[in-house]
Amino acid sequence: MKLQKKHQCDECVKTGDTWVHLRTCQTCGATLCCDSSDNQHASKHAMATGHPVAISAEPGEQWAWCYVDEQIVGY
Ligand SMILES: [Zn+2]
Ligand SMILES: [Zn+2]
Numbered sequence: 001m002k003l004q005k006k007h008q009c010d011e012c013v014k015t016g017d018t019w020v021h022l023r024t025c026q027t028c029g030a031t032l033c034c035d036s037s038d039n040q041h042a043s044k045h046a047m048a049t050g051h052p053v054a055i056s057a058e059p060g061e062q063w064a065w066c067y068v069d070e071q072i073v074g075y
Pocket of ligand 2: 027030
């Protein structure tokens with residue numbers, strides 16, 4: 001599993017927006033914000049790139065979300 005380098009959404013930081021929770025793409029390692037956030041960058045990234053799996057980047061959370069199957073997976 002890839003871990004986020006910084007605890008921030010790379011896209012929100014660029015635009016000065018805020019986020020609720022973070023997800024890390026397991027294909028390219030991008031850390032982006034979840035669907036509870038206004039910008040939903042993780043979902044947009046998955047749609048735009050076809051990268052199927054993102055893990056929670058929140059401390060203590062151990063699960064992955066598959067955008068293809070729309071299923072949560074523990075690990
Ligand atoms: Zn974001
Ligand atoms: Zn990705």
